[in-house]
Amino acid sequence: MTNPVNDSSVSGVNSPAKTIPWWNRPVTGDGGLLGELLTKIEKEEVPEATLALRNLQLMDIRVFAKTAEAIDSPKFTDEDFLTFARIKYMLSNGIGDYAELDESIRLLQLAIQAKDSFIAIDQTELRYRGYKQQEFYSFVEHLLKNQENTESFREKVNTKAKEILIQVKTEEGQNAIKAYARHMEKISKHVLGLKLLLLFKTSNLSDYSILRAVADVILGIEMKHIYDVKKLVDVVNGNYDAFEPLKHIIQLPDNRKDVEVYALMIQVISLSHQYETVYVKFEQLMKVLQKWYRNYQVLLQIYQEYPANQYKLPQEFNEPIPGEALYLKYCKCLTDKKTGMVYMDLS
Known part of the structure; x- marks a missing residue:
C-alpha cells in the first residue's frame, strides 16, 4: 500500500528537504522554512467574475451618487426640516402618535386646498x-x-x-x-379627490364654510409654536366647532378623535405648507439613494466575502465608495440620538 504521507499526489514534490527535521533546515534558500511559510500564507486572488461584478456595481453607484450629490442641499440638514422629515417618516410608517393619521391628514389637506x-x-x-x-x-x-x-x-x-x-x-x-x-x-x-367628493356628498355637513375657518386657523399658527403640541391643542380647543364636524369626512379612526389628534394634524399641514418645495426635492434625493443603496449592498457583500487579510485586493478596493459619505451623513442626521431609531428606509 502506498504511504499517504510520502505520496506525491498529497504532499507535493518528494523533496529531500521534507525528510530533514525542521530544526536542521535552513531559514532561507532552497528548502528553507521561510519559503515554505510564505507559500502557506500567500493570499488568494479575487476571482475575475467577482471583480467584474464589482466594477458593474460601481458603474451604477457612480451615476446615482452624482445625481444624489446634485440634488443634495443644505436645506435638507436644517434641524426644523429634519424634524418634519422624521414626522413624515412616522406618518408613512404608522409610528407613534402619528400612526393611522396619514390618509386623514391628506384628506383634510385636500379639503382645505379645494x-x-x-x-x-x-x-x-x-x-x-x-x-x-x-x-x-x-x-x-x-x-x-x-x-x-x-x-x-x-x-x-x-x-x-x-x-x-x-x-x-x-x-x-x-x-x-x-x-x-x-x-x-x-x-x-387629486389622488384622493373622488374619495373626498363622495365623503362630502354622503356627509351631513350643513355648513361647508367651516373649511374656511379651519384654513384660517392653520394659516394663523406661528411657526415658532409649530412643535409645541400643547399650544396647538389650545388652538384646536378654541376652534373645536370647526374641526369636530369633519371627523367622519376625513375618516379619523375611532380611537383617534381626541383634540390632540387635530393638533398633530394641523401641525403636519402647517409644516407641509412651509416645506412643500424643499420636501419634494428631499424625496427625490431619497429615491435616488434608494437605487444607490441596492448596488451599495452588493458591493459591501463582496468586500465582506473577500477581506484584505485573506485575499490580494486590487488597489481600487481601498478607494472611497462614491456616495457613501452622503449616505452616512443622512444616516446620522435622521437617527434619534436617544433611541437609536433611524427615520430613513432605503431597503
Whole structure:
C-alpha cells in the first residue's frame, strides 16, 4: 500500500528537504522554512467574475451618487426640516402618535386646498334645484358611489353636463352647471379627490364654510409654536366647532378623535405648507439613494466575502465608495440620538 504521507499526489514534490527535521533546515534558500511559510500564507486572488461584478456595481453607484450629490442641499440638514422629515417618516410608517393619521391628514389637506370648489358645489346644489339640475347632481353622486376611475369620471361628467345644458333654459342655470362640472373636474385631479367628493356628498355637513375657518386657523399658527403640541391643542380647543364636524369626512379612526389628534394634524399641514418645495426635492434625493443603496449592498457583500487579510485586493478596493459619505451623513442626521431609531428606509 502506498504511504499517504510520502505520496506525491498529497504532499507535493518528494523533496529531500521534507525528510530533514525542521530544526536542521535552513531559514532561507532552497528548502528553507521561510519559503515554505510564505507559500502557506500567500493570499488568494479575487476571482475575475467577482471583480467584474464589482466594477458593474460601481458603474451604477457612480451615476446615482452624482445625481444624489446634485440634488443634495443644505436645506435638507436644517434641524426644523429634519424634524418634519422624521414626522413624515412616522406618518408613512404608522409610528407613534402619528400612526393611522396619514390618509386623514391628506384628506383634510385636500379639503382645505379645494375649499372654494367644495363650497361652490354645495352652494350650487342648494340654489339651483330644477329637475334637470337635480338629475345632474344625482348622476354625479351615482358615479362616485360606483368608484369610477378619474379619467372615466371626468369624461362621463362632461358628457352629462353637455346633455343637461341643452335642456336648461336660463343662461344663469347653464353657467351654474358649467361651473359645477369645472369644480368636479378640478377636485378629481387629486389622488384622493373622488374619495373626498363622495365623503362630502354622503356627509351631513350643513355648513361647508367651516373649511374656511379651519384654513384660517392653520394659516394663523406661528411657526415658532409649530412643535409645541400643547399650544396647538389650545388652538384646536378654541376652534373645536370647526374641526369636530369633519371627523367622519376625513375618516379619523375611532380611537383617534381626541383634540390632540387635530393638533398633530394641523401641525403636519402647517409644516407641509412651509416645506412643500424643499420636501419634494428631499424625496427625490431619497429615491435616488434608494437605487444607490441596492448596488451599495452588493458591493459591501463582496468586500465582506473577500477581506484584505485573506485575499490580494486590487488597489481600487481601498478607494472611497462614491456616495457613501452622503449616505452616512443622512444616516446620522435622521437617527434619534436617544433611541437609536433611524427615520430613513432605503431597503
